[in-house]
Amino acid sequence: MIKxxxxxxxxxxxxxxxxxxxxxxxxxxxxxxxxxxxxLCLAVIYRTAFASHYHKMKRKMSSKTPxxxxxxxxxxxxxxxxxxxxxxxxxMIYAMIPWTGSSDATAVVLGAHVMKSGPxxxxxxxxxxxxxYLNTHPGTSAVVTGGKGDNEPISEAQxxxxxxxxxxxxxxxxxxxxxxxxxxxxxxxxLKIIDENRLNRDIAIVSDSYHQLxxxxxxxxxxxxxxxxxxxxENTRPAPIAAYPSYFVREWLALPVExxx
Numbered sequence: 001m002i003k004x005x006x007x008x009x010x011x012x013x014x015x016x017x018x019x020x021x022x023x024x025x026x027x028x029x030x031x032x033x034x035x036x037x038x039x040l041c042l043a044v045i046y047r048t049a050f051a052s053h054y055h056k057m058k059r060k061m062s063s064k065t066p067x068x069x070x071x072x073x074x075x076x077x078x079x080x081x082x083x084x085x086x087x088x089x090x091x092m093i094y095a096m097i098p099w100t101g102s103s104d105a106t107a108v109v110l111g112a113h114v115m116k117s118g119p120x121x122x123x124x125x126x127x128x129x130x131x132x133y134l135n136t137h138p139g140t141s142a143v144v145t146g147g148k149g150d151n152e153p154i155s156e157a158q159x160x161x162x163x164x165x166x167x168x169x170x171x172x173x174x175x176x177x178x179x180x181x182x183x184x185x186x187x188x189x190x191l192k193i194i195d196e197n198r199l200n201r202d203i204a205i206v207s208d209s210y211h212q213l214x215x216x217x218x219x220x221x222x223x224x225x226x227x228x229x230x231x232x233x234e235n236t237r238p239a240p241i242a243a244y245p246s247y248f249v250r251e252w253l254a255l256p257v258e259x260x261x
Contacts, residue, residue: 007048014044020245027121027239033250040249088252095213099229104140105202107133107231108190110183110215111146111156119159121239122208127160129233130206131167141199142169142206143190145177175199183211187219202227208240209233210248214258221261 021037024030047054061067109130112123119127130142144164146156155178165171175193180186187205194201201223205215209232219226235241 007051011045011049014041014048017041017245018045020242021249023242024239024246027242029239029243029246031246031250032253033246033248036253037246037249085252088255089248092210092213092248092251095216096209096230096232098231103137104200105137105204105227105229106140106194106199107137107142107204107206108187109142109144109160109206110186110211111144111160111180113149114152114154114156114159116153119163121237122233122243123156123159124163125208125233125235125237125240126206127163127167128236129231130160131164131169133204133206133231134164134169134173141173141175141197143175143177143193143199145180145186145190147179147181147185149181183215184218184221187215188222191219191222202229204229204231206231207233208244208247210244210251214251214254217255217258 018038018041021034021041024034058071061071107130109126112126113120114123130144134140134142142164144157144160146160148155148158155176157176157178161171161174161176164174175197177186177189177193180189191201191203193199194203203219203226205212205219205228207215207230209230212230212232216228216230219228233240235244
């Protein structure tokens with residue numbers, strides 16, 4: 001009876017998450033994290049809501065040696081994937097935790113898409129977090145980083161700069177890096193600007209919480225001795241809230257790639 005209730009709870013949770021992984025399409029957000037999340041949810045729903053069919057298929061596969069071996073490989077693979085996801089999630093959550101670092105650490109605000117109408121929801125949240133950080137730490141500066149993509153009207157750095165100034169931040173406190181095309185270049189070019197302007201090399205990375213671990217890994221590739229603190233965005237806008245699980249899953253896939261580069 002307890003197992004049955006547990007399966008129902010897990011199945012319902014997976015169904016809710018399935019809808020959550022599909023939701024980003026309504027904000028024109030669609031990437032590999034959405035697909036992987038959907039497949040994982042469907043697998044969990046099948047394993048729990050259709051347990052009798054699963055066990056019937058398992059018995060049938062176990063009756064012949066080739067399919068029995070295949071079943072064992074699938075089971076080992078599934079166990080390994082679950083273990084990796086749990087471990088990766090634990091490290092990602094740990095990397096999100098703010099700590100009391102240097103009070104004048106230089107903020108590095110990572111870019112995101114700029115639309116014709118202005119900053120995307122994700123970028124707005126990073127702008128908001130950057131403004132909050134600078135207001136809370138009046139003695140420090142920020143590097144806003146991000147180039148101009150083919151489908152962007154202006155560079156991500158320019159968009160952040162203009163909107164942070166509108167929010168009352170002194171322009172002299174904001175340094176622009178408008179050439180970067182990815183997170184590695186964001187951080188590498190930003191550190192160069194920090195050195196050229198003799199800013200504090202302790203950095204506060206302003207980005208989404210799920211992105212903090214990979215950003216930290218990339219930053220430490222550039223300088224192992226960097227002192228880094230995360231400044232997480234708040235999911236106060238609809239699109240980031242809808243897309244959060246899919247981006248979290250996408251980070252699961254991106255982390256091993258980043259580690260072996």
